[in-house]
Amino acid sequence: MNDISNKTIVILLFVAMGITLIGTIATISRLGYIERSYGVVTGALPGSQNGTGTSTLTVIAFAAISNDFNTIQFGSGYTNNSGGGPCVMATNNKAGTSTSGMIFSNVTTCVSFNNSNDKGFLLENTGNVNISVNYTCSGSCIATTFIGGATSDGFPFFELAISPKTVANHSTPEVGSNDTAMSCGNRFNNGSSGGNGGNFERNNSNINQSYFNVSVGGQFLCGSAAEYPLESVDTQDAFVINLNVSLPRYVVPGGAKTATFTFNAFASG
Amino acid sequence: MARITKKWRLVLLLLFFLPQVIGLRVGGQLLSPILYEPGKVIINEYTVSDTVRPIEVTLGGQLLEYINVTELKDNRFTLIIQFPDKLIETGSYQFMLAVREKAEGDTAGLNSLLSVTKVFGVDVYSHGKDIAASLTAPNGNVNSTMTFSLEVQSRGYTAIDAINGEITVYDPQRIEVGKVLTKAIPLPALDSRTLTAVFNTTGLLAGDNYLAEAVVFYDGSHKTTNATFNIGAKDIELKGYTRELTQGFSKFNAKVENRWGKRINNIYARLFLNGTELLQTPSISLDAWQGGNLSGIVEVNLPPNDYQGLLSLSFDESYKEYPVQISVILLPEQTMPTSETQNGTSLFLIPLLSAIGSFILLALFLLAASRLLKRRKRKRDEF
Numbered sequence: 311m312n313d314i315s316n317k318t319i320v321i322l323l324f325v326a327m328g329i330t331l332i333g334t335i336a337t338i339s340r341l342g343y344i345e346r347s348y349g350v351v352t353g354a355l356p357g358s359q360n361g362t363g364t365s366t367l368t369v370i371a372f373a374a375i376s377n378d379f380n381t382i383q384f385g386s387g388y389t390n391n392s393g394g395g396p397c398v399m400a401t402n403n404k405a406g407t408s409t410s411g412m413i414f415s416n417v418t419t420c421v422s423f424n425n426s427n428d429k430g431f432l433l434e435n436t437g438n439v440n441i442s443v444n445y446t447c448s449g450s451c452i453a454t455t456f457i458g459g460a461t462s463d464g465f466p467f468f469e470l471a472i473s474p475k476t477v478a479n480h481s482t483p484e485v486g487s488n489d490t491a492m493s494c495g496n497r498f499n500n501g502s503s504g505g506n507g508g509n510f511e512r513n514n515s516n517i518n519q520s521y522f523n524v525s526v527g528g529q530f531l532c533g534s535a536a537e538y539p540l541e542s543v544d545t546q547d548a549f550v551i552n553l554n555v556s557l558p559r560y561v562v563p564g565g566a567k568t569a570t571f572t573f574n575a576f577a578s579g
Numbered sequence: 580m581a582r583i584t585k586k587w588r589l590v591l592l593l594l595f596f597l598p599q600v601i602g603l604r605v606g607g608q609l610l611s612p613i614l615y616e617p618g619k620v621i622i623n624e625y626t627v628s629d630t631v632r633p634i635e636v637t638l639g640g641q642l643l644e645y646i647n648v649t650e651l652k653d654n655r656f657t658l659i660i661q662f663p664d665k666l667i668e669t670g671s672y673q674f675m676l677a678v679r680e681k682a683e684g685d686t687a688g689l690n691s692l693l694s695v696t697k698v699f700g701v702d703v704y705s706h707g708k709d710i711a712a713s714l715t716a717p718n719g720n721v722n723s724t725m726t727f728s729l730e731v732q733s734r735g736y737t738a739i740d741a742i743n744g745e746i747t748v749y750d751p752q753r754i755e756v757g758k759v760l761t762k763a764i765p766l767p768a769l770d771s772r773t774l775t776a777v778f779n780t781t782g783l784l785a786g787d788n789y790l791a792e793a794v795v796f797y798d799g800s801h802k803t804t805n806a807t808f809n810i811g812a813k814d815i816e817l818k819g820y821t822r823e824l825t826q827g828f829s830k831f832n833a834k835v836e837n838r839w840g841k842r843i844n845n846i847y848a849r850l851f852l853n854g855t856e857l858l859q860t861p862s863i864s865l866d867a868w869q870g871g872n873l874s875g876i877v878e879v880n881l882p883p884n885d886y887q888g889l890l891s892l893s894f895d896e897s898y899k900e901y902p903v904q905i906s907v908i909l910l911p912e913q914t915m916p917t918s919e920t921q922n923g924t925s926l927f928l929i930p931l932l933s934a935i936g937s938f939i940l941l942a943l944f945l946l947a948a949s950r951l952l953k954r955r956k957r958k959r960d961e962f
Contacts, residue, residue, distance in 0.1 A: 316947075316950070319943055319946060319947050319950075322939070322943050323940065323943050323944075323947075326936050326939040326940040326943060327936070328936075329932055329933070329935065329936030329939070330933055330936035330937050330940055332932075332933075333931075333932045333933025333934075333936060334933050336933075368608055369608075369609075370606050370607065370608060371607065371608065371609045372604055372605070373604070373697060374602060374603065374604030374605070374629060374695065375602060375693055375695060376601060376602030376603075376629065376693075377601050377602070377691050377693060378601060382689040383688040384688060384689075431691055436602055436604065437604060448682075485602070535698060536698070553689060568688065568690065569688075569690070570682055570689075570690045570691065570692060571691045571692070572679070572680075572691070572692045572693070572694055573691060573692070573693055573694070574677075574679075574693075574694040574695070575603075575693070575694070575696065576696045576698055577695070577696070578609065578611050578697070578698055578699075578700075579607075579609070579610055579611045579675075579676060579697030579698055579699040
């Protein structure tokens with residue numbers, strides 16, 4: 311039998327190392343799932359000279375939220391004035407419809423922008439207690455400051471829409487198991503600050519079409535300061551925030567703009 | 580070539596350890612709702628994890644003059660609540676503890692930060708005498724006794740000299756059928772006590788939805804509460820049964836419920852169809868008010884049709900009969916069983932893979948080490 315070459319040994323070394331590391335990472339995340347499901351339990355040992363004592367059991371509550379997709383870059387570009395329509399860039403590739411029923415797309419009118427954004431923010435309850443979630447925005451948070459230019463034909467738009475993870479087309483895996491049921495009891499707050507006239511119906515299975523305007527003050531997306539419907543159950547604990555940036559045909563060029571969303575998880579203390 | 584290979588290995592190693600999770604987690608013992616007590620001190624520790632950004636801790640809401648947080652150190656901080664030695668205005672108050680990520684040189688475009696806010700409720704009870712009461716009325720049986728429990732909780736900072744209860748019982752038609760009284764006992768401030776009263780059901784009929792209404796008297800004031808309950812008799816009730824049987828062998832199931840407040844043994848069912856006994860099920864026992872199933876396999880040789888039948892329920896030397904209607908249908912075509920792929924990986928597979936990888940790694944290291952030693956020995960021998 312021929313001796314194994316050094317090169318072969320090195321290759322086998324890397325393969326073995328990879329299997330070990332993947333297994334270790336997966337095992338640790340399973341342990342994290344158990345911790346999130348059942349909390350961390352601490353106990354105090356009984357102690358008394360008489361042989362009796364009192365044991366205490368304290369369950370620690372973890373309020374936690376994760377965002378598995380935290381930066382969305384539309385890049386730089388311009389609108390094709392002869393393209394016939396506005397430039398619509400939505401992270402779920404669904405721009406919805408206007409009140410007149412016109413459906414918009416980004417195929418020919420958005421030039422040089424990064425049109426490959428197909429994922430919104432993926433928010434997940436990674437704690438062991440129920441939470442509610444709201445957002446606020448800082449920076450260039452309204453359409454005319456984020457996009458620039460005067461409004462034209464009802465544009466520009468800077469909007470967001472909410473979807474349970476099970477409905478949204480979002481391929482990023484969750485921290486825990488992927489959801490199999492609608493999160494937040496499918497009772498998301500669909501916004502009341504107007505939008506592009508999309509369907510504002512609550513409990514709508516096409517809820518990812520229901521865009522509403524971004525605002526500085528923000529609003530609750532799921533639940534309220536006193537009601538916490540986003541459960542910590544691993545199979546229904548995530549939802550997606552999609553963003554719609556729509557430019558009119560004629561836009562005054564401007565510099566790079568930044569808008570920072572703060573997603574806030576509320577829980578009983 | 581060996582040096583380049585070493586660097587390449589180092590780069591690959593670093594790639595395996597890049598952080599994966601972007602999140603914010605705040606852990607601490609639950610405190611809410613907090614009962615205000617003069618002079619009370621509460622200290623609670625919190626840990627912050629999962630984030631890679633700098634964070635800040637802030638307080639907001641009411642009663643902040645009595646609340647502090649320590650400086651964040653090693654991702655830990657302490658909440659300290661120190662109530663004054665006096666009563667404050669009665670009511671419910673709220674304060675919030677927020678842990679926020681701080682932005683640091685965000686890139687142009689759309690960015691996100693995370694924040695976790697814990698909401699605390701503080702209840703300040705009445706400065707005088709006040710209570711909350713709840714009544715528990717367990718299900719009972721005919722011609723026996725049952726005990727009502729009235730839990731009374733002090734919601735004031737002043738002790739109550741005496742509490743007592745008067746419980747009135749109404750039948751399902753809401754006609755008064757009896758009244759019982761509890762003893763009178765004192766109730767210390769912020770404490771709770773349970774009052775009990777025994778009620779005799781002799782003369783009452785078995786039925787659901789009896790009503791017990793309780794009035795709790797406390798030092799010249801009163802509050803009311805109520806509960807519903809059932810009175811049972813020794814009886815087994817049929818709740819449902821299989822309405823369709825296939826020709827040949829098929830499973831028959833009858834869902835039953837014990838309508839008595841005690842265990843009933845030796846419960847079984849006999850199914851008659853078209854004048855023929857098809858099945859006697861194995862016998863079961865049911866605890867008080869418990870539901871269960873009487874099941875068995877029947878062989879049906881009748882042609883497909885709807886049939887009238889009889890289901891006889893026997894229990895503890897008694898029996899009752901129910902008319903039933905069952906459809907006999909043809910045996911459906913057999914279909915190939917579809918194999919279901921197992922969702923998710925086995926709990927043991929991934930750690931097993933990890934262990935196998937470790938063994939292979941160790942074996943390869945030993946092999947490489949032995950080759951290195953052989954080569955050195957060969958070189959030494961050459962010299």
